[in-house]
Every structure is written in structure tokens, then in C-alpha cells.
Amino acid sequence: FDQRDGFIWFNGALVPWRDAKLHVLSHGLHYGSSVFEGERAYAGKIFKSREHSERFKRSAEILDFQIPYTVEELDAAKDATLKANNLVNSYVRPIAWRGSEMMAVAAQNSTIHVAIATWDWPSMFDINTKMKGVKLDLAEYCRPDPRTAPSMAKAAGLYMICTISKHRAERRGYADALMLDWQGRVAECTGANVFFVKDGALHTPIADCFLDGITRRTVIDLAKARGIEVVERRIMPDEMSTFDECFICGTGAEVTPVAEIAQYKFTPGAVSRALIEGYDKAVHA
Numbered sequence: 001f002d003q004r005d006g007f008i009w010f011n012g013a014l015v016p017w018r019d020a021k022l023h024v025l026s027h028g029l030h031y032g033s034s035v036f037e038g039e040r041a042y043a044g045k046i047f048k049s050r051e052h053s054e055r056f057k058r059s060a061e062i063l064d065f066q067i068p069y070t071v072e073e074l075d076a077a078k079d080a081t082l083k084a085n086n087l088v089n090s091y092v093r094p095i096a097w098r099g100s101e102m103m104a105v106a107a108q109n110s111t112i113h114v115a116i117a118t119w120d121w122p123s124m125f126d127i128n129t130k131m132k133g134v135k136l137d138l139a140e141y142c143r144p145d146p147r148t149a150p151s152m153a154k155a156a157g158l159y160m161i162c163t164i165s166k167h168r169a170e171r172r173g174y175a176d177a178l179m180l181d182w183q184g185r186v187a188e189c190t191g192a193n194v195f196f197v198k199d200g201a202l203h204t205p206i207a208d209c210f211l212d213g214i215t216r217r218t219v220i221d222l223a224k225a226r227g228i229e230v231v232e233r234r235i236m237p238d239e240m241s242t243f244d245e246c247f248i249c250g251t252g253a254e255v256t257p258v259a260e261i262a263q264y265k266f267t268p269g270a271v272s273r274a275l276i277e278g279y280d281k282a283v284h285a
């Protein structure tokens with residue numbers, strides 16, 4: 001990924017893609033002091049750019065550092081990065097991390113670095129292919145108790161168990177893995193939130209120990225605007241046998257129906273279809 005043409009915004013300037021390097025003694029690498037975002041631009045405009053910039057800054061604060069740019073500066077930097085790379089439909093990845101001044105657990109005086117990259121990542125818009133649904137495994141790892149990890153931050157360190165879980169799922173022939181939380185409740189996937197449909201209503205886990213996705217909140221708003229009831233509640237895995245439809249959602253996944261989670265089967269239907277179409281309209285509005 002590092003050998004490409006194009007530009008990466010790096011600490012305030014656009015630098016050639018291949019030159020956007022950091023030192024091997026960066027605290028962010030050794031101790032996980034790194035936060036990031038995942039966004040998508042549609043027809044040249046980043047969907048919910050401000051919300052992502054706000055979450056980016058909040059994630060850093062949870063990890064006890066400040067991103068040295070305002071929300072407005074970050075939004076402008078993302079737009080400049082898109083322009084410099086001539087991209088209109090793409091994925092956008094801001095990242096911030098502690099630099100290499102202090103090589104110990106404590107790192108109060110380290111420089112905070114910020115970079116923004118963007119690359120082509122087409123969304124899967126063929127709805128009929130989407131409606132076949134993906135298959136999910138059940139992950140061995142659980143989302144941690146919020147007392148043991150800063151689970152509300154989009155922090156790089158929290159993705160270690162996601163990568164392990166996703167690798168295992170792909171090895172076993174699944175698209176992704178559903179993770180339970182520390183109490184054994186249904187939580188989310190390795191990079192997306194999950195929703196179920198029962199008797200026309202949406203049911204989704206309460207986001208109390210995992211990322212309350214910007215797409216998740218968008219889907220909740222879209223559903224309510226369509227008169228679909230939304231219930232946020234505790235969902236135990238056994239209950240999955242009683243749901244009609246299931247979908248996952250996130251910036252990358254957008255709204256993606258699910259056909260199977262381990263032994264549980266779902267039939268992507270009218271509610272998933274309506275929300276795929278509603279989300280597609282919203283991101284292009």
C-alpha cells in the first residue's frame with residue numbers, strides 16, 4: 001500500500017505518497033497510542049465529514065492526547081487530500097499518533113502526528129448481489145468490558161482482536177465475524193454494527209461497549225423516518241434464531257444484508273432493501 005502515486009496529507013502538508021513515513025520508535029506503534037477514522041466520499045463530498053472529525057478528536061482525548069487541528073481544519077485537509085488525488089468516490093483515512101520523543105509507557109511530551117490518506121474503494125451498489133447476503137462466523141474474542149479498554153474510542157489498539165477474528169473468519173470461509181461482548185451479548189462485527197429485523201421492527205444492541213457507528217445512527221434515523229420501529233436492547237445469541245432479516249452497516253460495509261451467522265439463517269427482505277436504498281440516497285444527497 002505504501003508504493004503508490006498520489007499524495008498524503010502529513011502534519012499539515014501534502015507529501016508524495018511514498019514519502020509519508022514515520023520513525024520506528026513511534027509511541028503509536030509500540031504502545032497503541034493511535035486513533036483513526038474511516039470515511040467515504042461520494043461524488044466529491046465526504047459523507048458526514050464533520051461527525052467523523054468530531055469523533056476523531058474525541059477518540060484522541062479518550063487516549064489522553066489532543067489532535068492539534070480544529071474540526072474545520074481537519075475537514076478542509078480531507079477535502080484537499082481528495083482534490084490532490086483527483087478522487088471523488090473514495091475511502092478517506094485520517095490517523096493520529098504519538099511520535100518518537102518518549103520511548104516508555106508515559107509519553108506526555110510526544111509530538112502528535114496526523115495524516116490523511118484517501119484511495120479508491122468502490123461501494124458495492126448492485127443491490128441484487130447485495131440481497132444474497134453475506135455469511136458471518138462467530139468470533140472467539142469478545143468486545144472488552146468498557147472498564148478494561150477505551151471502547152468508545154476508534155483506537156488502533158482495539159482492532160488487534162478484530163484482525164485476529166477477521167482472519168479466522170476468512171480462513172473458515174466467512175466474510176466476517178460477529179463478536180459478542182464481555183457479557184455474552186451480541187455486539188458488532190470486526191468493522192461494522194449489526195441490526196436484526198423481527199415483525200417489521202429493527203432490533204440492535206445498545207452501543208455501550210463498542211463503537212456507536214455513524215452509519216448505525218444514520219440507519220436508525222432513516223428507519224424512524226420511514227415509520228420503522230427501532231429497538232435498542234440487549235440481544236443474546238440464541239435469540240438470533242427468531243429474527244427474519246439481519247444486516248451489518250458501517251462506512252465501508254454501507255448496508256450489507258446477512259444470510260447466515262454460524263447456525264442462524266436469515267432472509268434478506270423488504271426492510272434491508274429499503275434501508276440500502278435509503279442509505280444510498282442519503283450519501284448522495
Ligand code: PMP
Binds near residue numbers: 191210
Ligand atoms: N464498529 C467498528 C469496530 C468499526 O470499525 C466501524 C467502522 N468504523 C463501525 C463499527 C461502524 O462505524 P461507522 O458507521 O462510523 O463507520
